[in-house]
Amino acid sequence: MKISGLASIPRHVLLAILTVIALAPLIFMVLTSVKSPDEYSVNPAGLPKSITFENYTHALIDLPTLRWAMNSLIVTVVAVIISTVVGAMAAYAISFGNFRGRTTLLSGSIAAIMVPPVVLVVPMFVTMVNLKLINTLGSVIVFYSCLLVPFCIFFLYNFFRTVPAELVEAAVVDGAGPIRTLFSVVVPLAKPALVTVAVVNAIWAWNELLIALVFLQDEKSRTLMAGMTLLQGRYVTNQPLVLAVATLSILPVALFYLLSQRAFVRGLTAGIGK
Amino acid sequence: MSDPALSVSSAVVPSGATADGRGMPARKSRRSTWPYLFVLPAVIAIGFGFIFPLVTVIRNSFYSGTFYKLTFVGFDNYKFMFQDDVFLTSLKNNLKLLLTVPFMTVVALIVAVILNDGIRGWRAYRSSIFLPYILPAVGIGLAFSVFLQYNGGLNAILRAVGLDSLAVDWLGSPTWAIWSVGAVVVWQQLGFGVVVFLAALLSLPPEVTEAARIDGVSWTQLQTRIHIPQIRTAIEFFVVTEAITVLSWVFTYVYVLTLGGPGNASSVMEFYIWKNGFAQGSVGLANSAAVIVMLLASVLIFAYLRLRSRPDAQARGL
Numbered sequence A: 001m002k003i004s005g006l007a008s009i010p011r012h013v014l015l016a017i018l019t020v021i022a023l024a025p026l027i028f029m030v031l032t033s034v035k036s037p038d039e040y041s042v043n044p045a046g047l048p049k050s051i052t053f054e055n056y057t058h059a060l061i062d063l064p065t066l067r068w069a070m071n072s073l074i075v076t077v078v079a080v081i082i083s084t085v086v087g088a089m090a091a092y093a094i095s096f097g098n099f100r101g102r103t104t105l106l107s108g109s110i111a112a113i114m115v116p117p118v119v120l121v122v123p124m125f126v127t128m129v130n131l132k133l134i135n136t137l138g139s140v141i142v143f144y145s146c147l148l149v150p151f152c153i154f155f156l157y158n159f160f161r162t163v164p165a166e167l168v169e170a171a172v173v174d175g176a177g178p179i180r181t182l183f184s185v186v187v188p189l190a191k192p193a194l195v196t197v198a199v200v201n202a203i204w205a206w207n208e209l210l211i212a213l214v215f216l217q218d219e220k221s222r223t224l225m226a227g228m229t230l231l232q233g234r235y236v237t238n239q240p241l242v243l244a245v246a247t248l249s250i251l252p253v254a255l256f257y258l259l260s261q262r263a264f265v266r267g268l269t270a271g272i273g274k
Numbered sequence B: 001m002s003d004p005a006l007s008v009s010s011a012v013v014p015s016g017a018t019a020d021g022r023g024m025p026a027r028k029s030r031r032s033t034w035p036y037l038f039v040l041p042a043v044i045a046i047g048f049g050f051i052f053p054l055v056t057v058i059r060n061s062f063y064s065g066t067f068y069k070l071t072f073v074g075f076d077n078y079k080f081m082f083q084d085d086v087f088l089t090s091l092k093n094n095l096k097l098l099l100t101v102p103f104m105t106v107v108a109l110i111v112a113v114i115l116n117d118g119i120r121g122w123r124a125y126r127s128s129i130f131l132p133y134i135l136p137a138v139g140i141g142l143a144f145s146v147f148l149q150y151n152g153g154l155n156a157i158l159r160a161v162g163l164d165s166l167a168v169d170w171l172g173s174p175t176w177a178i179w180s181v182g183a184v185v186v187w188q189q190l191g192f193g194v195v196v197f198l199a200a201l202l203s204l205p206p207e208v209t210e211a212a213r214i215d216g217v218s219w220t221q222l223q224t225r226i227h228i229p230q231i232r233t234a235i236e237f238f239v240v241t242e243a244i245t246v247l248s249w250v251f252t253y254v255y256v257l258t259l260g261g262p263g264n265a266s267s268v269m270e271f272y273i274w275k276n277g278f279a280q281g282s283v284g285l286a287n288s289a290a291v292i293v294m295l296l297a298s299v300l301i302f303a304y305l306r307l308r309s310r311p312d313a314q315a316r317g318l
Helices: A005-033 A037-042 A054-062 A065-096 A102-113 A117-130 A137-160 A165-173 A178-189 A191-207 A210-215 A224-234 A239-259 A261-268 B003-010 B034-060 B076-081 B085-098 B100-116 B122-134 B137-147 B153-160 B177-202 B206-214 B219-230 B232-248 B251-257 B269-279 B283-308 B311-315
Strands: B063-065 B070-072
Touching: A005 A239, A005 B100, A005 B122, A005 B137, A005 B177, A037 A239, A054 A065, A054 A239, A065 A102, A065 A137, A065 A178, A065 A191, A065 A224, A065 A239, A065 B034, A102 A137, A102 B034, A102 B283, A117 A137, A117 A210, A117 B034, A117 B269, A117 B283, A137 A191, A137 A210, A137 B034, A165 A178, A178 A191, A178 B034, A191 A224, A191 A239, A191 A261, A210 A224, A210 B251, A210 B269, A224 A239, A224 B137, A224 B251, A239 A261, A239 B122, A239 B137, A261 B122, B034 B283, B063 B283, B076 B283, B085 B100, B085 B177, B085 B232, B085 B269, B085 B283, B100 B122, B100 B177, B100 B219, B100 B232, B122 B177, B137 B153, B137 B177, B137 B251, B177 B232, B177 B251, B206 B219, B219 B232, B232 B269, B232 B283, B251 B269, B269 B283
Parallel strands: none
Antiparallel strands: B063 B070
């Protein structure tokens, strides 16, 4: 029921207020990041009187920001690839195969999506120490991959089961084994779903803090998120610098979002209902 | 949960398929080997990443000591923890954060209903309101930790418009710190609710709305009697998901915004686990607190699974 003309003004006002609230802290962050520390101390909220990119050069050249970003990128890409392949194979078996424990695996995966990582992190820390993986990206990659598998299974199963069974049957009749059927019949059809899963999991891995903080205590081996928290304590008097790094950490995600909004919306509402 | 009962619908049972020539039996046979091989990596991942640490954390919650030298203490960790003011404060703070859930649900519903009315520019509003949800909590936490400082951006704005009395020390006051954390959680999670509810509303059959309109129901009646009841499942999913979030996924906010302070005023259970496990070396307490978090989360996870198994959730391919 459309309400047009004057009657819609209060609604636009409400939505505009919410939009301002959603964007204000981000605008504040970007504006602060181009102020000098001196200017910030006298003018924390206003527009910058002079714009400086010194904080950014400082962040990129003197601080290990790029190294941390590289670590984050490696961790994200490898964990997403591993978990997607492992999850796709399991989802395929659940959709088209018949085996003992099929429904247990499926509902177990759904439950596992919601298990808080904080519950698992203490025993996993000890395990990673024993495996001599602490302070290496390997520790984080292995644990992230495990944690991402259940969502991959759940999301891809929901997509795979919409693939017409006849297509799969035809491939089998033609003599294709399950591996070929999966990769040459089902995966090409499931491209949008695979992209969605990869996007959602990449965001999760890029943004994760707790596990990275605990497993990567060495400054150089940190991911961007874990590394940034060090700056907070170290540069208490140079907020513009800290927020320049924060802006740099948010930028790739925001750009990614603008480019693939549909995949985001589809993937992140998957657990909830259409 | 019985296994064969549910598998019938989606298992492919091709007729006349023979062995595929690679030593893998065709799917005609009710039980073949390949599915086991296909799920093996996933089972290992879930076993290693979930089941093993869960079992270990429960067992170790009855032990005290360091990571490597544990002594059995029975329920001592639990007894100590429930007399520990820091733990009780943390638990209380998680419960306070739970109050953000009904708030978010109501606001998100109002926004979704308005956007669903086809208001001009609804896509742009949706995009900007959803944006915070996907941004890294550390990055936005840092932005807020500066924005909410006593001499930060928010108070500068409040003072500039003459609301000096509202300019409190948002992160440094024991009364306000946890609510400031809650506000940042709401700031980040609200868009998720809007998107979930809007998606549910957009998928409603237009005939019902048409019929109601012909019957002359008012706008408010249309929303409260017809639209909102139809998206009940989506609302329940959102409530359960957010309840789990504020009980057990808020570590990042607390770590970046307040480090649990001032004192322990804004500590939450996750922060208590991290602090005892990795900063203070009280591994036993970290483990017993983890078991409590898991127990609380389990109740909600169980509710979540129940919602999922409902017919209307299944019809939507959940």
